[in-house]
Amino acid sequence: xxxxxxxxxxxxxxxxxxxxxxxxxxxxxxxxxxxxxxxxxxxxxxxxxxxxxxxxxxxxxxxxxxxxxxxxxxxxxxxxxxxxxxxxxxxxxxxxxxxxxxxxxxxxxxxxxxxxxxxxxxxxxxxxxxxxxxxxxxxxxxxxxx
Amino acid sequence: xxxxxxxxxxxxxxxxxxxxxxxxxxxxxxxxxxxxxxxxxxxxxxxxxxxxxxxxxxxxxxxxxxxxxxxxxxxxxxxxxxxxxxxxxxxxxxxxxxxxxxxxxxxxxxxxxxxxxxxxxxxxxxxxxxxxxxxxxxxxxxxxxxxxxxxxxxxxxxxxxxxxxxxxxxxxxxxxxxxxxxxxxxxxxxxxxxxxxxxxxxxxxxxxxxxxxxxxxxxx
Numbered sequence: 286x287x288x289x290x291x292x293x294x295x296x297x298x299x300x301x302x303x304x305x306x307x308x309x310x311x312x313x314x315x316x317x318x319x320x321x322x323x324x325x326x327x328x329x330x331x332x333x334x335x336x337x338x339x340x341x342x343x344x345x346x347x348x349x350x351x352x353x354x355x356x357x358x359x360x361x362x363x364x365x366x367x368x369x370x371x372x373x374x375x376x377x378x379x380x381x382x383x384x385x386x387x388x389x390x391x392x393x394x395x396x397x398x399x400x401x402x403x404x405x406x407x408x409x410x411x412x413x414x415x416x417x418x419x420x421x422x423x424x425x426x427x428x429x430x431x
Numbered sequence: 432x433x434x435x436x437x438x439x440x441x442x443x444x445x446x447x448x449x450x451x452x453x454x455x456x457x458x459x460x461x462x463x464x465x466x467x468x469x470x471x472x473x474x475x476x477x478x479x480x481x482x483x484x485x486x487x488x489x490x491x492x493x494x495x496x497x498x499x500x501x502x503x504x505x506x507x508x509x510x511x512x513x514x515x516x517x518x519x520x521x522x523x524x525x526x527x528x529x530x531x532x533x534x535x536x537x538x539x540x541x542x543x544x545x546x547x548x549x550x551x552x553x554x555x556x557x558x559x560x561x562x563x564x565x566x567x568x569x570x571x572x573x574x575x576x577x578x579x580x581x582x583x584x585x586x587x588x589x590x591x592x593x594x595x596x597x598x599x600x601x602x603x604x605x606x607x608x609x610x611x612x613x614x615x616x617x618x619x620x621x622x623x624x625x626x627x628x629x630x631x632x633x634x635x636x637x638x639x640x641x642x643x644x645x646x647x648x649x650x651x
Binding site (some may be wrong): 338340341360361362363365366367368369373374386388389390395396397 | 446542
């Protein structure tokens with residue numbers, strides 16, 4: 286599968302490494318060349334330096350042939366705009382967009398974008414841990430260690 | 432009218448002042464603390480500190496009763512989100528976005544932003560119009576009418592010189608609005624004769640642009 290990832294931060298780089306190791310054809314875009322140092326030394330995919338809401342940069346990353354696009358920069362609005370370009374202009378089949386702001390996430394989800402909100406997911410997980418029985422939490426911790 | 436403006440840069444500031452002077456109710460939102468301080472000294476209560484991308488800020492600003500939301504920050508992604516959130520969450524009827532990159536016009540239109548304004552493109556057109564060798568200048572887009580307002584200068588080799596407009600085959604959906612000859616405006620009719628160096632102002636559909644350039648021999 287051909288995958289374009291926008292944003293080479295912790296999440297973007299981890300995702301890119303995972304997909305690369307799984308044998309997919311990966312392109313990663315970031316406006317800082319230093320960000321690419323987060324990629325594995327044997328990363329076989331492409332790195333593109335530039336602004337992810339610029340159509341020319343997306344084309345250089347191969348968006349026209351891409352099967353999937355993930356927007357994971359640290360800017361909600363940049364992710365939203367890039368995802369909409371991928372979906373509406375380049376008709377990428379699978380587009381997923383990270384949005385930190387829960388209200389914005391809900392709005393764009395309603396507008397038909399596939400979105401996920403680390404804020405809500407993280408808070409939910411924390412709440413579950415906090416409210417769970419101490420023994421269960423202990424067991425979960427042990428599970429994690431194994 | 433109640434107008435909310437997002438982004439207190441130079442454009443946001445002058446726009447707020449102009450609209451206030453015209454008697455509108457205007458609220459300017461600026462997220463940067465220092466810039467907000469500077470603006471509030473002059474604009475007083477017409478400026479509020481906050482990010483226009485945030486639904487809560489817009490809610491407090493009374494976005495639900497806003498007639499128009501205008502996004503003029505320096506970032507196109509912010510302007511897009513301000514307008515889309517205003518439309519989707521607050522049912523604002525008219526949204527206007529500043530485009531910093533003229534290439535984003537297509538995606539903004541596709542995503543339902545009512546009006547886009549591109550200062551970069553406008554400045555380019557104005558400069559082009561002042562360069563005498565330029566034969567064809569797109570002046571502005573009338574989006575709802577689906578027409579462009581263009582300027583042509585008739586070159587010496589134009590096949591239309593000496594002909595009346597009746598004799599010239601103009602593309603459909605085009606209309607000559609004005610001819611400027613020796614700094615004199617002429618409202619053209621079917622019997623108007625074209626001369627060298629005439630400046631022609633025409634309304635034309637985007638598909639008809641090539642045809643009108645060919646018709647007047649203004650290909651340069």
